[in-house]
Structure formats: C-alpha cells, structure tokens
Amino acid sequence: MQRETVGDYMAGLEKSEARKIKILEGAAKVFSKKGFQDATISEIAKTSRTSEASIYDYFTTKENLLFSIPLELMRQLYEVMEYHLKLIRGSINRVYAVMNIQLLFYQEHPEFTAVLLLILKHNRKFIDTESHKEIRKNLRIFDQIIEEGIQSGEFRQNINPYYVRSIFIGTMEHIVINWLMVGNPKNLTDASDQLFDMCVRLLQKDEKLPGCPLMTDHLPGSGIEG
Amino acid sequence: MQRETVGDYMAGLEKSEARKIKILEGAAKVFSKKGFQDATISEIAKTSRTSEASIYDYFTTKENLLFSIPLELMRQLYEVMEYHLKLIRGSINRVYAVMNIQLLFYQEHPEFTAVLLLILKHNRKFIDTESHKEIRKNLRIFDQIIEEGIQSGEFRQNINPYYVRSIFIGTMEHIVINWLMVGNPKNLTDASDQLFDMCVRLLQKDEKLPGCPLMTDHLPGSGIEG
Amino acid sequence: MQRETVGDYMAGLEKSEARKIKILEGAAKVFSKKGFQDATISEIAKTSRTSEASIYDYFTTKENLLFSIPLELMRQLYEVMEYHLKLIRGSINRVYAVMNIQLLFYQEHPEFTAVLLLILKHNRKFIDTESHKEIRKNLRIFDQIIEEGIQSGEFRQNINPYYVRSIFIGTMEHIVINWLMVGNPKNLTDASDQLFDMCVRLLQKDEKLPGCPLMTDHLPGSGIEG
Amino acid sequence: MQRETVGDYMAGLEKSEARKIKILEGAAKVFSKKGFQDATISEIAKTSRTSEASIYDYFTTKENLLFSIPLELMRQLYEVMEYHLKLIRGSINRVYAVMNIQLLFYQEHPEFTAVLLLILKHNRKFIDTESHKEIRKNLRIFDQIIEEGIQSGEFRQNINPYYVRSIFIGTMEHIVINWLMVGNPKNLTDASDQLFDMCVRLLQKDEKLPGCPLMTDHLPGSGIEG
DNA sequence: CATGAATGAGCCTTCATTCAT
DNA sequence: AATGAATGAAGGCTCATTCAT
Incomplete structure (x- = not known):
C-alpha cells in the first residue's frame, strides 16, 4: 500500500522524529488543558514520557514548542x-x-x-x-x-x-x-x-x-x- | 437636561469609583498589549498612576481585575x-x-x-x-x-x-x-x-x-x- | 468605696486611656489567636472597634503594641x-x-x-x-x-x-x-x-x-x- | 567496625540527602537567629550554600521546612x-x-x-x-x-x-x-x-x-x- | 542521546505605616 | 482626636532553562 494511514504514521520515522512528535502530542494535551502559561514544561515532559531537558533538545523555548x-x-x-x-x-x-x-x-x-x-x-x-x-x-x-x-x-x-x-x-x-x-x-x-x-x-x-x-x-x- | 452625558461620565463619581475606573482602563491597556500573564500588576499600577497595593484595594486578584x-x-x-x-x-x-x-x-x-x-x-x-x-x-x-x-x-x-x-x-x-x-x-x-x-x-x-x-x-x- | 473593682475599672479613666485599653484588649485577642506575624493591624482595629490609624496614635509600632x-x-x-x-x-x-x-x-x-x-x-x-x-x-x-x-x-x-x-x-x-x-x-x-x-x-x-x-x-x- | 559513626554520618549519604541536611542546618541557624517570620528563604539559601529554588525541591513550604x-x-x-x-x-x-x-x-x-x-x-x-x-x-x-x-x-x-x-x-x-x-x-x-x-x-x-x-x-x- | 539536578529571575500579594482631611 | 485612603517595601514561591554526567 502506498498511502500510509494515520495509524502507522510514526512507523517509518526515525526514533528522534518519533520522540519529537510524542512531545508535540504531550504539549498539545497539556496546553489545551491548562493554557500556555499555566502549562509547565515539567508536566509536558511527564505527559510525553520524557524529561524536561529532552524537550529542549528539540525545541528552543516553551513558546517555540507551542x-x-x-x-x-x-x-x-x-x-x-x-x-x-x-x-x-x-x-x-x-x-x-x-x-x-x-x-x-x-x-x-x-x-x-x-x-x-x-x-x-x-x-x-x-x-x-x-x-x-x-x-x-x-x-x-x-x-x-x-x-x-x-x-x-x-x-x-x-x-x-x-x-x-x-x-x-x-x-x-x-x-x-x-x-x-x-x-x-x-x-x-x-x-x-x-x-x-x-x-x-x-x-x-x-x-x-x-x-x-x-x-x-x-x-x-x-x-x-x- | 440634567442627566450626565457619557462625556462627563466620571465627573459625578466618587473619587473611589473614579480610581477604580482608572485602574480598569490601565489594566485594559496593559492586558491588551501584553496579554494576561505577561502583564504585570506593577505596570498596570504605573499605567493607572496608582500603586500596586491600591489595585488590591479594589480587586481581589490579578485575574479578578482582568x-x-x-x-x-x-x-x-x-x-x-x-x-x-x-x-x-x-x-x-x-x-x-x-x-x-x-x-x-x-x-x-x-x-x-x-x-x-x-x-x-x-x-x-x-x-x-x-x-x-x-x-x-x-x-x-x-x-x-x-x-x-x-x-x-x-x-x-x-x-x-x-x-x-x-x-x-x-x-x-x-x-x-x-x-x-x-x-x-x-x-x-x-x-x-x-x-x-x-x-x-x-x-x-x-x-x-x-x-x-x-x-x-x-x-x-x-x-x-x- | 475605695477599691475599684475590675468591672468599673474603666469608669474613672479618661476617654483616651479607655480607648488605649480597648486597643490592648483587641490586640491581645487577635495576637493570641493568630500569633504576632499573622495578626494584622487591620484585624486588631476591627476587633477594637477603632481604626488602624488610631492605633498608631497610641502605639508607635505593631511590636510596641505587642x-x-x-x-x-x-x-x-x-x-x-x-x-x-x-x-x-x-x-x-x-x-x-x-x-x-x-x-x-x-x-x-x-x-x-x-x-x-x-x-x-x-x-x-x-x-x-x-x-x-x-x-x-x-x-x-x-x-x-x-x-x-x-x-x-x-x-x-x-x-x-x-x-x-x-x-x-x-x-x-x-x-x-x-x-x-x-x-x-x-x-x-x-x-x-x-x-x-x-x-x-x-x-x-x-x-x-x-x-x-x-x-x-x-x-x-x-x-x-x- | 563497618557501621558509620555519628562523625562521618553524612559520608555515606546520597548527595541529595546530604543537601537536605545542609538545608535543615542552615534553616535551623537562620530560624534560631531571626525567628520564623523574620527569617527569609533567601537567607536560608545563602546560609545553606544553595539556591532558594533548591530549597523548594526538598520542602514544600517555608513552614514545612521549619x-x-x-x-x-x-x-x-x-x-x-x-x-x-x-x-x-x-x-x-x-x-x-x-x-x-x-x-x-x-x-x-x-x-x-x-x-x-x-x-x-x-x-x-x-x-x-x-x-x-x-x-x-x-x-x-x-x-x-x-x-x-x-x-x-x-x-x-x-x-x-x-x-x-x-x-x-x-x-x-x-x-x-x-x-x-x-x-x-x-x-x-x-x-x-x-x-x-x-x-x-x-x-x-x-x-x-x-x-x-x-x-x-x-x-x-x-x-x-x- | 537523555536526564537529574540546580538555579536565576521575576511577580503577585500583603501589610505596617503615613497623611490629608 | 479620629480615620479613610494610599503605598513602599519585601518575601514566598514558581518555572523555564541550563549543564554535567
């Protein structure tokens, strides 16, 4: 099959890209619930099953992540x-x-x-x-x-x-x-x-x-x- | 007509009410420019020509002010x-x-x-x-x-x-x-x-x-x- | 009668002295309930049925009152x-x-x-x-x-x-x-x-x-x- | 004997536990000198050779620290x-x-x-x-x-x-x-x-x-x- | 790469205190 | 004499961000 479905979307990605998406998903989850300022990098890290420091490997600032x-x-x-x-x-x-x-x-x-x-x-x-x-x-x-x-x-x-x-x-x-x-x-x-x-x-x-x-x-x- | 027009609206107000309106105007100014979180009570106080403490005489919290x-x-x-x-x-x-x-x-x-x-x-x-x-x-x-x-x-x-x-x-x-x-x-x-x-x-x-x-x-x- | 009882103790005092005692009583009440730091002059004034400013007519500082x-x-x-x-x-x-x-x-x-x-x-x-x-x-x-x-x-x-x-x-x-x-x-x-x-x-x-x-x-x- | 004596008590502790103790010692020093309210987290941090924020990694509030x-x-x-x-x-x-x-x-x-x-x-x-x-x-x-x-x-x-x-x-x-x-x-x-x-x-x-x-x-x- | 640990910087909020009336 | 109103000053607490490992 040529078109990948949303389901296996992440299958073909590198591990690094996959983690980036995980973070974005976690961020969306937390930002949507708390708003930008009340969301914390800490909670986003927890939600994304990663560490705060790792988030900064992929995004320069909290705003950049948003x-x-x-x-x-x-x-x-x-x-x-x-x-x-x-x-x-x-x-x-x-x-x-x-x-x-x-x-x-x-x-x-x-x-x-x-x-x-x-x-x-x-x-x-x-x-x-x-x-x-x-x-x-x-x-x-x-x-x-x-x-x-x-x-x-x-x-x-x-x-x-x-x-x-x-x-x-x-x-x-x-x-x-x-x-x-x-x-x-x-x-x-x-x-x-x-x-x-x-x-x-x-x-x-x-x-x-x-x-x-x-x-x-x-x-x-x-x-x-x- | 005796009823005050919008123009001299604040003329008939007590001083306390007038100051409250001053604060609300200053707050609107600052909030509109900076957003809620980036606005500081300090700046609102300055903009309203009053003190931070006075703001809290009229409003319980920053959010209440907003x-x-x-x-x-x-x-x-x-x-x-x-x-x-x-x-x-x-x-x-x-x-x-x-x-x-x-x-x-x-x-x-x-x-x-x-x-x-x-x-x-x-x-x-x-x-x-x-x-x-x-x-x-x-x-x-x-x-x-x-x-x-x-x-x-x-x-x-x-x-x-x-x-x-x-x-x-x-x-x-x-x-x-x-x-x-x-x-x-x-x-x-x-x-x-x-x-x-x-x-x-x-x-x-x-x-x-x-x-x-x-x-x-x-x-x-x-x-x-x- | 020569010895005044506690009851009419305040009877013979000047008004100013009577108010001072009122303040001290209010202060004792509030300090005993809240402790020194958590007690506020404002609450002491309310309890003493007087104003904050009046307290400072009789006592130089909060600590002096205590x-x-x-x-x-x-x-x-x-x-x-x-x-x-x-x-x-x-x-x-x-x-x-x-x-x-x-x-x-x-x-x-x-x-x-x-x-x-x-x-x-x-x-x-x-x-x-x-x-x-x-x-x-x-x-x-x-x-x-x-x-x-x-x-x-x-x-x-x-x-x-x-x-x-x-x-x-x-x-x-x-x-x-x-x-x-x-x-x-x-x-x-x-x-x-x-x-x-x-x-x-x-x-x-x-x-x-x-x-x-x-x-x-x-x-x-x-x-x-x- | 292998059991640590009181003297080298901190030797066997993890770094995190050692720092906690450092903070408690600093807090005791400052609280004892200033009293609870007049002691500041800032001074406790300085005394403990750590930062204010670090104190809050170990203790939820100033009172909890006390x-x-x-x-x-x-x-x-x-x-x-x-x-x-x-x-x-x-x-x-x-x-x-x-x-x-x-x-x-x-x-x-x-x-x-x-x-x-x-x-x-x-x-x-x-x-x-x-x-x-x-x-x-x-x-x-x-x-x-x-x-x-x-x-x-x-x-x-x-x-x-x-x-x-x-x-x-x-x-x-x-x-x-x-x-x-x-x-x-x-x-x-x-x-x-x-x-x-x-x-x-x-x-x-x-x-x-x-x-x-x-x-x-x-x-x-x-x-x-x- | 990934992260635990550490912190600098900053803001809301509170009052003791003052002063004009 | 009494007070309503105003504020300066200060501190607890929070995080975004960094860095050594």
Missing part, C-alpha cells in the same frame, strides 16, 4: 484537502468539502484544535511562524475555490472574497470554540450541514436560490409586513 | 443598544443597528476589545463571572431580534436562530480580531456595511433577494418613535 | 499579689498563695496569657521593655519568699533559690502552655494543688517530711531492685 | 536515649540519664534547640506534624521510666506521672530557654546535677530522704550490661 504544534498537522490537513479536492467538481461542492474536512479534522484533533483556536490564533507572535505559514496555505485553498466560483460564474459576481472567507472561517471557528469551551454542539459534523445550508446562500446567484438542490425545502414566503 | 474589565463597559453597551433599538422598526433594520453599534463600540474601545476578544473569550473561568452575564444579556438582544423577525414573518421561517447568531457573532468577532491583530480592515465600520450586505441574505426570504435594496423598504417615513 | 500588652496587667497582678501576701504568714503558705494567684490570673486572662507565654516569653527584644520590668518585679516577689523561707529556717538551708524558682515557674508555665495549646488540664486551679503538693517537697526540710500535713498518705516502700 | 527541622534530630536523640538506657539499671538512675542526655543534646545543638523551644513548641500546627510524633515518642521514654519506678516500688506510689513529667520537662525547658535567651547558666550540664538533686526529691520515698546520697546506691558494681 508554535511548533500546528506545523505537521497543518501539513497533513493540507494534503488531505488537496487529495479530496482533486476528486470534487463544482465550486459549491468544493466549498462544502473544505468545510467538512476542516470540521472533521478539528473534531478528530480536539487538543490540537484547542491549542490552535484558543491559544495560537490570538497570539501576535504566532503570525510570524512557520506554522502560521501553513495555516495561510490552507486558507488560500479556500480563497482559490471562491475565486474559481466567481470566475466560472457559479457564484454571484459581486461577492467580496475577503468577507466571504471571513464569514466562513469566522463562523466555523466560532462554532468550534463553543464546542471546545462548553461542549455545544456535541458533534461538529452535525453542525456542518446546517451551517453550510445557511452560508451557501451567500455565494449563490440570486436566481438560483429556489432551484438550488441544497435549498429545496425553502418555500417562498408571502409578503413583507409594512 | 475579569472585571468588561463589566461596566458591557452595561454601557447594553444601554446604548436598548436606547437605539427603541427607535428602530423592522427586524432587518434592528439587526443592522446591532451590528453597527457593536462594531462601533469595539472600534471606540480597542483596548477593551482586545482584552475581550483575545483574552477573555477563550478563558473557561470567565464564563462564570458577572461580566460574562452581561455579555449574555447583550447576546439575548440579538436573539430576540431574530426571533421577532421570524415570528413577524419578516425573516425566513426555517432559519435556525442558533446558527444565525453564530454566523453573525462569529463573523464579526473574526473581523474584529483581524482588525486587532493585523490592522485590517483599517476601519471596522467600513466593514460593517459590506458584511451586512452578505449576512442579511441569510435572513431574507428567498423571493426578496433579487434587486431588493436593503435597508430602505423597512424604514417608514419616520422610523423613529418620538 | 510589648505593651502586659504592662498594665502585670501591674495589676503585682498589686493583687502584694495585697494578698500582706495577709499571709508562713513561707510555705506564701509560696502556695503566689502559685494560686498566678494560675488564677492566667486562667482569668487566657488571651493575655497566650500572648505572654506563647509569644512574648520567647522574644529576645521583649526583655528590654517596660513590660518585662514588671514581670521581673513579680518574679522578685517569689524570690523574696524563698529567701525569707530559707532565712527563717522554714525551708531547707541548702536549696538554690535560682533553681527553685526555675522549677516553680518552669513547671507552672509548662502546665499553662499545655492548657492553652491543647486544653489540658481543663482547669488551671485544679492543677494548682496537685502541683503544689509535689513542688513543696523541694522546699521542706527533710525531717519535716513525715509529719508534714501535705504528705500524710506516704507509705514507706519496701526495697530497691538490684 | 517543621522538618526536628525530625531527624529527634530520631537521633531517641536512638541515643535507647542506647544508653539499655545500660542503666534503677529508675532514678534512668531519670538522671534521660535528663542528662536531653540537656547535653540541647547543649550540643543550640540552634536546633532554639528552633524547638522558642518557635515550634508554641505553634499549634506543629502538633500535627511528623516531627511532633517523634517528640512524643521521646516523652514516652520518660513516662515509662516513671511508671516503672512506681511499679517497682523505687518511687513513691502516690505520685502523678503527668505532673512529674510536667515538672521535669517544664523545668528543663525553662532552664534551657533561659540559657538560650540570656546565656544563663553558661553550661547546661552544670545545671543538670543541681536540678536533678532537687527534682529527685519528688520521686523518692519519704524515709529515704535524709542522708541518702543520691545516685550511688542504685549503681551496682558494673551497672552496665555487657
């Missing part, structure tokens, strides 16, 4: 996105896929997600890191889909890609943060379809709305109260 | 919202007003906003504070408007208020966070209209979409109750 | 001792009286006693205070009785007054400290007679022992194990 | 007591030995003694510590000797062991505290014999008092078990 958490995972996400998007035609469908994959990924990596959305996204220094570059790479996938949709005529012509992205990303992250903080909704993917049903209206051409397969249940209302 | 920052401001925001909404008819117009007031408020209090959106919103303990209660009170204003719009028939009948709120709040906060972190957009209220143009599509009935000039057909001649 | 606590009370004790001893003849009886009065005094002023025996007696600086001078004055009463007893021939000739005093004072204080710390014995005066029965043997002449009224029940034992 | 000071020493004292008492016959002789050993021990460890008698003995929390358990173990040695003396008929039958102990312990501690506070007597063991001469009268049968040269008639030729 910032390194998304690097590999965002690359994985990027690959998964690319892989799936190759198979999907139609901008709307591609937007849907991106949202779904993203939310699924968050759901499967709750600790990483907590680190990303509750800690890193609000850290100004994080913007200058390699990890953030990976995040922007992922964002660009979304941007491209929107632009393609506009150019192909599948989307409304007068939408502003920046605001579309803001709405999609902002909404998703808002939902995910609620999921992380108060456990609501229970299941992120449950939210996915509902969210999409709403958000997609932003993209669709006006005349398409009634016939849009995603919007079949929308009965035209009567009038408007004066 | 959590106290939004209390008064969120009450002010609530009052402003209530005041303006009394004058506005039509659910769409009211949604627009809420977004505008909110964004304007953020823009006018960037340090407070940074504390709120970059620090407090991701702190689990914050949820149990009095300040957070005020925030929920503000959210309920939004919820009510949505529900009224549905019941009055002005909005689509099959929208899910939870997701509508998530989209509006999530998007706004995303925009505001970008504004705080990278200075883009330069002006929050510039974003307001663009955002609204898009978001409003989520609420409107399908047949209204084409060509409906937003924000005009709901404003009766006066629109403002005497 | 050291001032025994001054008046030790003078009272001295007067009580002198008053009673005038009526008592016989060195043994006088020793007994001193012990009794002392223990009774401790029992009636448990907070003062705690301050004295748990805090002040182990403070090197206290030795140089006016209060300590009063304490030494009281000790001298005891010393005099012992010396009189020796000179009158009522006590053994070869006793060392220093060690006798050490035994009596050391034992009493040990008992009182236990009473303060673990509540045992419940009643100090209960201990008084038992203690005296034993301690008095140190003073009595050897040939007096068999006939001594305090020692009537002593049956001669048999032998000594080799 | 309370830990007697633990090992009281164990040593217990062993010394047991060792010597094995060699001594006669309850009077054993009482004498206990007093002597105790006072000698105090004299050899003046800083420890100051901590014990000037700080710890008056601390209510100390009662619940492991160290206090050791102290009670030592007290029980004394109690047993008294009881044995009563049962063997060597002592008066009607003495109350609680008061006997109070007298012996109270007196000794009183003397030792004076020695610590005002340097009088110069030499604790000088006091020992004088004190014993007096105190022993409390124990002896009445008829024995006249002319009985203490400490001779209980010592058989050898007195020491091979």
Whole structure:
C-alpha cells in the first residue's frame, strides 16, 4: 500500500522524529488543558514520557514548542484537502468539502484544535511562524475555490472574497470554540450541514436560490409586513 | 437636561469609583498589549498612576481585575443598544443597528476589545463571572431580534436562530480580531456595511433577494418613535 | 468605696486611656489567636472597634503594641499579689498563695496569657521593655519568699533559690502552655494543688517530711531492685 | 567496625540527602537567629550554600521546612536515649540519664534547640506534624521510666506521672530557654546535677530522704550490661 | 542521546505605616 | 482626636532553562 494511514504514521520515522512528535502530542494535551502559561514544561515532559531537558533538545523555548504544534498537522490537513479536492467538481461542492474536512479534522484533533483556536490564533507572535505559514496555505485553498466560483460564474459576481472567507472561517471557528469551551454542539459534523445550508446562500446567484438542490425545502414566503 | 452625558461620565463619581475606573482602563491597556500573564500588576499600577497595593484595594486578584474589565463597559453597551433599538422598526433594520453599534463600540474601545476578544473569550473561568452575564444579556438582544423577525414573518421561517447568531457573532468577532491583530480592515465600520450586505441574505426570504435594496423598504417615513 | 473593682475599672479613666485599653484588649485577642506575624493591624482595629490609624496614635509600632500588652496587667497582678501576701504568714503558705494567684490570673486572662507565654516569653527584644520590668518585679516577689523561707529556717538551708524558682515557674508555665495549646488540664486551679503538693517537697526540710500535713498518705516502700 | 559513626554520618549519604541536611542546618541557624517570620528563604539559601529554588525541591513550604527541622534530630536523640538506657539499671538512675542526655543534646545543638523551644513548641500546627510524633515518642521514654519506678516500688506510689513529667520537662525547658535567651547558666550540664538533686526529691520515698546520697546506691558494681 | 539536578529571575500579594482631611 | 485612603517595601514561591554526567 502506498498511502500510509494515520495509524502507522510514526512507523517509518526515525526514533528522534518519533520522540519529537510524542512531545508535540504531550504539549498539545497539556496546553489545551491548562493554557500556555499555566502549562509547565515539567508536566509536558511527564505527559510525553520524557524529561524536561529532552524537550529542549528539540525545541528552543516553551513558546517555540507551542508554535511548533500546528506545523505537521497543518501539513497533513493540507494534503488531505488537496487529495479530496482533486476528486470534487463544482465550486459549491468544493466549498462544502473544505468545510467538512476542516470540521472533521478539528473534531478528530480536539487538543490540537484547542491549542490552535484558543491559544495560537490570538497570539501576535504566532503570525510570524512557520506554522502560521501553513495555516495561510490552507486558507488560500479556500480563497482559490471562491475565486474559481466567481470566475466560472457559479457564484454571484459581486461577492467580496475577503468577507466571504471571513464569514466562513469566522463562523466555523466560532462554532468550534463553543464546542471546545462548553461542549455545544456535541458533534461538529452535525453542525456542518446546517451551517453550510445557511452560508451557501451567500455565494449563490440570486436566481438560483429556489432551484438550488441544497435549498429545496425553502418555500417562498408571502409578503413583507409594512 | 440634567442627566450626565457619557462625556462627563466620571465627573459625578466618587473619587473611589473614579480610581477604580482608572485602574480598569490601565489594566485594559496593559492586558491588551501584553496579554494576561505577561502583564504585570506593577505596570498596570504605573499605567493607572496608582500603586500596586491600591489595585488590591479594589480587586481581589490579578485575574479578578482582568475579569472585571468588561463589566461596566458591557452595561454601557447594553444601554446604548436598548436606547437605539427603541427607535428602530423592522427586524432587518434592528439587526443592522446591532451590528453597527457593536462594531462601533469595539472600534471606540480597542483596548477593551482586545482584552475581550483575545483574552477573555477563550478563558473557561470567565464564563462564570458577572461580566460574562452581561455579555449574555447583550447576546439575548440579538436573539430576540431574530426571533421577532421570524415570528413577524419578516425573516425566513426555517432559519435556525442558533446558527444565525453564530454566523453573525462569529463573523464579526473574526473581523474584529483581524482588525486587532493585523490592522485590517483599517476601519471596522467600513466593514460593517459590506458584511451586512452578505449576512442579511441569510435572513431574507428567498423571493426578496433579487434587486431588493436593503435597508430602505423597512424604514417608514419616520422610523423613529418620538 | 475605695477599691475599684475590675468591672468599673474603666469608669474613672479618661476617654483616651479607655480607648488605649480597648486597643490592648483587641490586640491581645487577635495576637493570641493568630500569633504576632499573622495578626494584622487591620484585624486588631476591627476587633477594637477603632481604626488602624488610631492605633498608631497610641502605639508607635505593631511590636510596641505587642510589648505593651502586659504592662498594665502585670501591674495589676503585682498589686493583687502584694495585697494578698500582706495577709499571709508562713513561707510555705506564701509560696502556695503566689502559685494560686498566678494560675488564677492566667486562667482569668487566657488571651493575655497566650500572648505572654506563647509569644512574648520567647522574644529576645521583649526583655528590654517596660513590660518585662514588671514581670521581673513579680518574679522578685517569689524570690523574696524563698529567701525569707530559707532565712527563717522554714525551708531547707541548702536549696538554690535560682533553681527553685526555675522549677516553680518552669513547671507552672509548662502546665499553662499545655492548657492553652491543647486544653489540658481543663482547669488551671485544679492543677494548682496537685502541683503544689509535689513542688513543696523541694522546699521542706527533710525531717519535716513525715509529719508534714501535705504528705500524710506516704507509705514507706519496701526495697530497691538490684 | 563497618557501621558509620555519628562523625562521618553524612559520608555515606546520597548527595541529595546530604543537601537536605545542609538545608535543615542552615534553616535551623537562620530560624534560631531571626525567628520564623523574620527569617527569609533567601537567607536560608545563602546560609545553606544553595539556591532558594533548591530549597523548594526538598520542602514544600517555608513552614514545612521549619517543621522538618526536628525530625531527624529527634530520631537521633531517641536512638541515643535507647542506647544508653539499655545500660542503666534503677529508675532514678534512668531519670538522671534521660535528663542528662536531653540537656547535653540541647547543649550540643543550640540552634536546633532554639528552633524547638522558642518557635515550634508554641505553634499549634506543629502538633500535627511528623516531627511532633517523634517528640512524643521521646516523652514516652520518660513516662515509662516513671511508671516503672512506681511499679517497682523505687518511687513513691502516690505520685502523678503527668505532673512529674510536667515538672521535669517544664523545668528543663525553662532552664534551657533561659540559657538560650540570656546565656544563663553558661553550661547546661552544670545545671543538670543541681536540678536533678532537687527534682529527685519528688520521686523518692519519704524515709529515704535524709542522708541518702543520691545516685550511688542504685549503681551496682558494673551497672552496665555487657 | 537523555536526564537529574540546580538555579536565576521575576511577580503577585500583603501589610505596617503615613497623611490629608 | 479620629480615620479613610494610599503605598513602599519585601518575601514566598514558581518555572523555564541550563549543564554535567
């Protein structure tokens, strides 16, 4: 088999790389539970089954360790996105896929997600890191889909890609943060379809709305109260 | 009129209350610049032109100080919202007003906003504070408007208020966070209209979409109750 | 009436002196409960129904306040001792009286006693205070009785007054400290007679022992194990 | 002999245990000079030739450090007591030995003694510590000797062991505290014999008092078990 | 490589004390 | 005379980080 699964992902790695990943996982676990400042290197070492000093063999500082958490995972996400998007035609469908994959990924990596959305996204220094570059790479996938949709005529012509992205990303992250903080909704993917049903209206051409397969249940209302 | 305006707000306060507000302002300034942990009480004291010990006359702990920052401001925001909404008819117009007031408020209090959106919103303990209660009170204003719009028939009948709120709040906060972190957009209220143009599509009935000039057909001649 | 009772003791005092005593009482209460360092001027002020600043009108420092606590009370004790001893003849009886009065005094002023025996007696600086001078004055009463007893021939000739005093004072204080710390014995005066029965043997002449009224029940034992 | 003597006691210890002892010694030195509150961890660290942080590797709090000071020493004292008492016959002789050993021990460890008698003995929390358990173990040695003396008929039958102990312990501690506070007597063991001469009268049968040269008639030729 | 052990640096928090009213 | 209000000064404790083994 050519594609390695997540399961045996670490199988082919050198021992050193494997330990680095162990540390990152432990760090994600501890950071997500305690926050950056309340997490201690000591606890991360314990969680990673290694020593504090060893952590400093792989990461220069505690902050560097924090910032390194998304690097590999965002690359994985990027690959998964690319892989799936190759198979999907139609901008709307591609937007849907991106949202779904993203939310699924968050759901499967709750600790990483907590680190990303509750800690890193609000850290100004994080913007200058390699990890953030990976995040922007992922964002660009979304941007491209929107632009393609506009150019192909599948989307409304007068939408502003920046605001579309803001709405999609902002909404998703808002939902995910609620999921992380108060456990609501229970299941992120449950939210996915509902969210999409709403958000997609932003993209669709006006005349398409009634016939849009995603919007079949929308009965035209009567009038408007004066 | 005899009631004090916002301008001379502090004029009528006792000295003790005035100092408390000074401290909260200094704290917002420092917390917004440094984050919670990197901010020191010493620097907050200096910024507030008071002593470290005095801070502890008004707030029990550093965290309590942090959590106290939004209390008064969120009450002010609530009052402003209530005041303006009394004058506005039509659910769409009211949604627009809420977004505008909110964004304007953020823009006018960037340090407070940074504390709120970059620090407090991701702190689990914050949820149990009095300040957070005020925030929920503000959210309920939004919820009510949505529900009224549905019941009055002005909005689509099959929208899910939870997701509508998530989209509006999530998007706004995303925009505001970008504004705080990278200075883009330069002006929050510039974003307001663009955002609204898009978001409003989520609420409107399908047949209204084409060509409906937003924000005009709901404003009766006066629109403002005497 | 010439002798004022403890009850109306404060009646004849100036208001200022009355407040000073109030403070000393509050201080004794708080110091006895918390110890010197853990007691705060703030709590003493509250307990004394006065303000922190007022305390500093009467006492220069917290330590000065502590050291001032025994001054008046030790003078009272001295007067009580002198008053009673005038009526008592016989060195043994006088020793007994001193012990009794002392223990009774401790029992009636448990907070003062705690301050004295748990805090002040182990403070090197206290030795140089006016209060300590009063304490030494009281000790001298005891010393005099012992010396009189020796000179009158009522006590053994070869006793060392220093060690006798050490035994009596050391034992009493040990008992009182236990009473303060673990509540045992419940009643100090209960201990008084038992203690005296034993301690008095140190003073009595050897040939007096068999006939001594305090020692009537002593049956001669048999032998000594080799 | 292979067993380490007291002299090279620290030789066989692990480095970590040796450092712990160094800290305890430094702590005893500083606490005895300054008292608990006025002693600073910083000064203890300096005195122990270690860092403040290291102290917290071995002791959880400053108070825990204080309370830990007697633990090992009281164990040593217990062993010394047991060792010597094995060699001594006669309850009077054993009482004498206990007093002597105790006072000698105090004299050899003046800083420890100051901590014990000037700080710890008056601390209510100390009662619940492991160290206090050791102290009670030592007290029980004394109690047993008294009881044995009563049962063997060597002592008066009607003495109350609680008061006997109070007298012996109270007196000794009183003397030792004076020695610590005002340097009088110069030499604790000088006091020992004088004190014993007096105190022993409390124990002896009445008829024995006249002319009985203490400490001779209980010592058989050898007195020491091979 | 891995790590046990050690520490320098720093901050929150507390009060005794002062002073203007 | 009395006090509310303000603060300077100080110390316990915590960790990120280093380094010898």
